[in-house]
Amino acid sequence: MATAPDSQFPTIILDSQEESETLALGQRLAGALEPGLVVALQGNLGAGKTRLVKGIASGAGVDPREVTSPTFVLVNEYSGRWPIYHFDTYRLTSGVAFAELGIDEYFAGDGISLVEWADRVPDWLPPDRLEVTIEVTGEQTRRLTIRGLGPRAAEVVRRLNS
Numbered sequence: 238m239a240t241a242p243d244s245q246f247p248t249i250i251l252d253s254q255e256e257s258e259t260l261a262l263g264q265r266l267a268g269a270l271e272p273g274l275v276v277a278l279q280g281n282l283g284a285g286k287t288r289l290v291k292g293i294a295s296g297a298g299v300d301p302r303e304v305t306s307p308t309f310v311l312v313n314e315y316s317g318r319w320p321i322y323h324f325d326t327y328r329l330t331s332g333v334a335f336a337e338l339g340i341d342e343y344f345a346g347d348g349i350s351l352v353e354w355a356d357r358v359p360d361w362l363p364p365d366r367l368e369v370t371i372e373v374t375g376e377q378t379r380r381l382t383i384r385g386l387g388p389r390a391a392e393v394v395r396r397l398n399s
C-alpha cells in the first residue's frame with residue numbers, strides 16, 4: 238500500500254496478490270463507501286472489475302453469488318446495506334445508450350453505483366466519483382489505483398488511507 242503524493246487527487250494504491258485478496262479489498266472498500274457514490278471501474282478485459290464488485294457487494298451484505306456481469310439487462314440491482322446498481326457499459330453502443338438506462342435516477346438515489354468500463358462513458362458520470370483503475374501486473378496479481386475525483390469521493394480515499 239502506498240499513497241501517491243504527486244496526484245492532484247487523493248489516491249491510494251492497493252496491490253492484490255490473488256483473486257481472494259481482490260475480494261477482500263472490495264469488502265474493505267465497501268466499508269469506506271457511503272450512499273449516493275458512484276464508483277467508476279476501469280481496466281482491461283479480465284482485469285478483475287467484476288471480482289471487485291463481488292467484494293464490494295459482499296462487504297455490503299450481498300451474497301457474492303448474486304453478482305454477475307450485467308449483460309442483457311445492462312444493470313443489475315442488489316440489495317444490501319444500501320442498494321447496489323451494477324452497470325457494465327462494454328456492450329453499449331454509445332454513451333447515449335448508457336444515459337437511457339436512467340442513470341440520473343440511479344446516480345441521484347441512495348444506492349451505490351458501480352460502473353464497469355466507466356472510461357467508455359466519461360461524459361455521463363458525475364464529477365464527484367471514485368475512480369478505480371485495475372492493472373494486470375501478473376497472472377494472479379493486480380494493482381488497484383483508487384482516486385477521489387471530488388470531495389465526497391476524496392473522503393472515501395481518506396478513510397481507506399487511515
Ligand SMILES: Nc1ncnc2c1ncn2[C@@H]1O[C@H](COP(=O)(O)OP(=O)(O)OP(=O)(O)O)[C@@H](O)[C@H]1O
Pocket residue numbers: 253254255256257258259280281282283284285286287288289306353376377378379
Ligand atoms: N488478483 C486477482 N484479482 C482479481 N482477479 C484475478 C486475480 N488473479 C487472477 N484473477 C482472474 O482474473 C479474472 C478477472 O475477471 P473479471 O470478470 O473480474 O474481470 P473484468 O475486469 O470484470 O473483465 P470484463 O472486462 O470481461 O468484465 C478472473 O478470471 C480471475 O480469476
Ligand SMILES: [Mg+2]
Pocket residue numbers: 286287288306325353
Ligand atoms: Mg466484468
